[in-house]
Amino acid sequence: MFHHTPFRYAALVLLASGALFQAFTAQYFGLEILTEILILAMLVLALDMVAGFGGMVSLCHGALMGVGAYGYAVLSTTAGLTPPVAMAAAVGITAGISWVIGAICSRSHGIYFIMATLAFGQMAYSYVFEAPIFGGDDGLGGIERLDLSIIGVDLNDTRTFALFCLVTLAAMYGLAVMILRSGLGRSFSGVMHNEQRMRALGLTVWRIKADVFGLSGMIAGVAGVLAAQHIMYISPGLMAWTVSGEALVVVILGGLGTLVGPLVGAAVFVVLKHELSSLTTYWHLIVGVILIGVVMSRANGIFGFIENSFAARSKTTEINPKAMEVTKDA
Amino acid sequence: MTTDLGFWTLQALNALQLSMLLFLLSVGLTVIFGLMHFVNLAHGALYALGAYFAASFAAIWGYWAAFLLAPVAVAGVGVLLYSGFIQRMRKSGPMAQVLVTFGLIFVLLDLTRIVWGDLPLAIEVPAMLGGRLAFLGVEYPTYRLFIIVLGLVVLAGLAFVLGRTQIGAMIRAGVDNDEMAACLGINVERLFFCVFCVGCALAGLAGAVAAPLLSVSPDMGLQILIPTLIVIVIGGLGSLKGAVAGSLIYGFVQTFGAVLAPQLSSVLIYALLAAVLVIKPVGLFPAKG
Numbered sequence: 001m002f003h004h005t006p007f008r009y010a011a012l013v014l015l016a017s018g019a020l021f022q023a024f025t026a027q028y029f030g031l032e033i034l035t036e037i038l039i040l041a042m043l044v045l046a047l048d049m050v051a052g053f054g055g056m057v058s059l060c061h062g063a064l065m066g067v068g069a070y071g072y073a074v075l076s077t078t079a080g081l082t083p084p085v086a087m088a089a090a091v092g093i094t095a096g097i098s099w100v101i102g103a104i105c106s107r108s109h110g111i112y113f114i115m116a117t118l119a120f121g122q123m124a125y126s127y128v129f130e131a132p133i134f135g136g137d138d139g140l141g142g143i144e145r146l147d148l149s150i151i152g153v154d155l156n157d158t159r160t161f162a163l164f165c166l167v168t169l170a171a172m173y174g175l176a177v178m179i180l181r182s183g184l185g186r187s188f189s190g191v192m193h194n195e196q197r198m199r200a201l202g203l204t205v206w207r208i209k210a211d212v213f214g215l216s217g218m219i220a221g222v223a224g225v226l227a228a229q230h231i232m233y234i235s236p237g238l239m240a241w242t243v244s245g246e247a248l249v250v251v252i253l254g255g256l257g258t259l260v261g262p263l264v265g266a267a268v269f270v271v272l273k274h275e276l277s278s279l280t281t282y283w284h285l286i287v288g289v290i291l292i293g294v295v296m297s298r299a300n301g302i303f304g305f306i307e308n309s310f311a312a313r314s315k316t317t318e319i320n321p322k323a324m325e326v327t328k329d330a
Numbered sequence: 331m332t333t334d335l336g337f338w339t340l341q342a343l344n345a346l347q348l349s350m351l352l353f354l355l356s357v358g359l360t361v362i363f364g365l366m367h368f369v370n371l372a373h374g375a376l377y378a379l380g381a382y383f384a385a386s387f388a389a390i391w392g393y394w395a396a397f398l399l400a401p402v403a404v405a406g407v408g409v410l411l412y413s414g415f416i417q418r419m420r421k422s423g424p425m426a427q428v429l430v431t432f433g434l435i436f437v438l439l440d441l442t443r444i445v446w447g448d449l450p451l452a453i454e455v456p457a458m459l460g461g462r463l464a465f466l467g468v469e470y471p472t473y474r475l476f477i478i479v480l481g482l483v484v485l486a487g488l489a490f491v492l493g494r495t496q497i498g499a500m501i502r503a504g505v506d507n508d509e510m511a512a513c514l515g516i517n518v519e520r521l522f523f524c525v526f527c528v529g530c531a532l533a534g535l536a537g538a539v540a541a542p543l544l545s546v547s548p549d550m551g552l553q554i555l556i557p558t559l560i561v562i563v564i565g566g567l568g569s570l571k572g573a574v575a576g577s578l579i580y581g582f583v584q585t586f587g588a589v590l591a592p593q594l595s596s597v598l599i600y601a602l603l604a605a606v607l608v609i610k611p612v613g614l615f616p617a618k619g
Contacts, residue, residue, distance in 0.1 A: 050426075057424075057425050057428075104604065104607075104608055105607075106609050108607060110424050111363075111369050112563070112607065112611055112612065113558060114425075114428060115563045116603075116604065116607045118556070118559070119560070119563075119600050119603040119604050119607065120600070120604060122556060123597055123600035123604065126596035126597055127596070127597050129596065130593065130596055130597075170561045205344065241556065245432055248428075248429065248431075248432075249429065249432065252429055252505060259515050280434070281443075282440040282444060284436040284440050285436060285440035285441065285444075286436055286439075287436055288432075288433040288434065288436030288440070289433070289437060290433075291429060291430075291432070291433035291436070292415070292430050292434065292437070295426050295430050295433070296415070296418065296419070
């Protein structure tokens with residue numbers, strides 16, 4: 001189950017104040033980077049919820065984000081719904097689809113689960129790539145942002161939009177913590193540790209997995225809607241499996257099963273990507289080396305590593321032993 | 331669509347050629363998994379390396395030298411990968427392995443870009459295999475027939491080694507129960523190493539034979555990776571039979587899907603994979619019960 005340690009609170013406060021500072025002081029480019037970080041953070045939050053707390057290592061979360069983005073784009077432009085309705089519908093559709101995927105894949109474990117989710121993600125990708133209604137490989141443009149002028153907020157302003165994403169991310173983080181602390185979330189962690197025992201206790205394992213996967217997909221859908229509103233244009237590239245792979249990389253870089261770690265990972269990843277790609281076109285090489293280094297060092301990501309060494313020194317917080325277990329069971 | 335027999339023969343040959351190419355790739359991957367429980371996402375990158383090595387060697391010594399040397403060179407890379415990463419990752423869970431090999435994809439992709447540049451390379455079909463052959467009433471490129479024959483030869487060779495020789499019996503024992511096999515005095519670790527190298531060499535071979543058909547580009551490894559994974563998951567991990575069945579299913583569904591239902595073709599294979607995983611979560615012919 002998810003615990004907030006003082007260390008985690010401190011990290012959250014630090015992250016939030018960093019984001020706020022950036023949101024109020026940065027220029028256009030800095031704000032774009034901040035928004036990118038916040039949206040990626042939302043996606044990896046959703047992924048960490050299922051991968052870190054239930055061992056469901058999904059390679060379709062990028063595609064789920066794409067479903068949210070495309071759902072919003074099509075509903076708000078072609079179908080002509082107003083942005084709030086289109087947003088709600090797109091998030092609902094994404095949650096529904098991921099519930100179904102979670103239910104179907106709930107019987108698979110380990111590498112088969114990874115492959116099954118990959119299959120569903122690629123299915124969505126290749127469908128969108130071909131279907132004329134989704135603009136095919138040209139993508140879709142002309143996507144509007146949510147109109148909040150009624151309360152005096154103009155989201156077409158870059159700074160306001162970044163703040164809007166920050167508020168949404170905070171809400172999604174709260175939601176994820178609530179879900180993980182609820183009975184459902186506890187059962188979910190129980191299923192990861194011993195599925196047979198949970199079944200013997202009378203729980204319907206597939207339902208638990210599907211429910212949490214659906215909720216996680218919902219958060220990914222929110223990230224997708226915001227991504228579509230951010231760039232105001234979407235292309236099928238958003239749904240390619242490498243996006244899901246990258247999301248997984250971010251979770252690992254940050255710290256699996258810590259919920260705070262992936263947020264750190266998202267910030268580090270996006271900043272690293274922009275810094276490196278301005279230096280060299282071979283930035284993937286460096287990211288690859290860092291990834292291999294982090295996984296082979298057996299530390300639980302950047303955040304997990306700092307947290308563990310901090311805990312080992314002060315002995316006030318318990319070391320997070322779950323990290324290694326997850327890597328073994330997953 | 332058409333009742334012309336030649337059309338169906340042609341498509342069947344196309345499907346068979348795609349299947350054989352995938353077979354060369356997937357058999358290495360699936361046996362590595364079956365034996366080592368190791369998920370090597372970098373297998374596609376090794377295939378791309380094979381194609382690049384072939385392009386370089388073919389420019390110097392001609393196609394046939396490239397055909398023989400590229401698999402050896404890729405096996406050499408495999409030795410480096412094995413001693414550098416894979417040996418150490420053997421006992422980790424699938425997720426750590428997926429991530430390390432995902433990182434290797436990034437690294438190898440950019441290394442090929444650094445060495446060979448971003449522009450696609452082309453290599454010529456060898457003169458001996460140029461042109462077309464009349465076959466079952468259709469004209470078919472000789473080179474593609476060569477790929478089909480090569481795939482069948484490799485299949486026969488592997489079936490013989492795995493089914494009829496002592497090495498094969500040792501490999502099968504290792505797949506079934508590696509601890510018990512080790513207790514019986516089989517050096518499972520060395521066996522793993524050999525199988526891994528052979529798998530890498532086969533990936534290099536696939537790259538070398540695919541190079542004249544496709545242009546050799548840095549992302550060809552990423553493009554082939556997903557079909558290869560689909561093949562081994564449909565077929566069931568770890569078994570030769572599964573790799574054959576999966577390759578044939580993929581080749582035929584893909585080829586005939588593109589001809590008969592172009593709108594659905596790309597979704598069809600993924601839907602099939604999902605269906606297989608729902609009905610038989612471990613694939614059609616898994617190595618273990």
